[in-house]
Amino acid sequence: MRWFSIVAIAVVVSLVGCSSPDDVPAISSTESRAESPDRVQRVRDDIDAAVASGVSGVIATLTENGETTTLAAGVGDRATGVPIPAEPPQQVRVGSVSKSFIAAIVLQLVTEGRIQLDEPIDTYLPGSIVGDSVDGRVITVRQILQHRSGLPEFADSPEIDEYGAALDGRTFTPDDQLAIALRRPAQFAPGARFTYTNTNYLLAAMLVERITGRPYTDALQDRIIRPLGLTGTYLPATGEHDIRGPHPRGYAPINGIRTDVTRIEPSVPWAAGALVSTGDDLNRYFLDLVAGKVVAAPELQQMLAALPTGVDGMPEYGLGVMSAELSCGTSYMAILTRALCP
Known part of the structure; x- marks a missing residue:
């Protein structure tokens, strides 16, 4: 290929x-x-x-x-x-394109045996993903990376405006963003379909931080940016x-x-x-x-194993790509x- x-x-x-x-x-x-x-x-x-x-x-x-x-x-x-x-x-x-980098780091941690793709996200972020029809105990890491979790979209909220926030001097933490997302109900049952949702990759980066015990930027620098030059x-x-x-x-x-x-x-x-x-x-x-x-090859194969999105004009989606x-x-x-x- x-x-x-x-x-x-x-x-x-x-x-x-x-x-x-x-x-x-x-x-x-x-x-x-x-x-x-x-x-x-x-x-x-x-x-x-x-x-x-x-x-x-x-x-x-x-x-x-x-x-x-x-x-x-x-x-x-x-x-x-x-x-x-x-x-x-x-x-x-x-x-x-940032999402591919997050997915790659998560898959590196899968290779290291520190994350399992088909384990519920609640295993790693216990009690953090709870809301109206939202339950982290039935949403897997794989579903998050595939945009098949059904999680609500934080970017749909009016206060999520990166240009306006810069003008106003407003900043957000990942916990702020997650709380904004969880004000809304789930979009669908986990695994039912594909819907591109930024909340998925907010959680994936939070997962990286929880597993590594370090800021996401450090993991990004040490695992991808510096090794690849x-x-x-x-x-x-x-x-x-x-x-x-x-x-x-x-x-x-x-x-x-x-x-x-x-x-x-x-x-x-x-x-x-x-x-x-x-x-x-x-x-x-x-x-x-x-x-x-x-x-690593086994995880790369899963990353590239794309599924149809069911969205007209959108290619198939794997794990972050x-x-x-x-x-x-x-x-x-x-x-x-x-x-x-x-």
């Missing part, structure tokens, strides 16, 4: 008041020796099309046979109109609103107005979505992951913006 890694991140999205294509700078790119020029061109065409459609900027990092190519299109700051540079590697908030990857601390390294600005519509939302409060998404990384680092991580350098197989036999992880056959 062949894996080809492309990480493409639409880093500066403008859905309101978009410029015309003529107002957006042409693609800026750097290229190392590429094994598949046609594939690189197709990705280049894709990101140019994204910018033409109104996305302010895109960075795409392609790695194949040990060679990496970085492409960039559009602007990294709408105020200045400066194009996104392809080099040095740009740091961006990678959102729910991911020099551009980190989980921001509570109150750390800015991105540390070179980065583009990020925009989103708020009340119909395109707003710079680059600065956020990272304790809101926390481990489930606040990770900062680069395309280079993410490609290294995912290629090392499927090569068995992050998670989506995946699918193309008609040409190439497998890909669905965090990738485009999967290309050789």
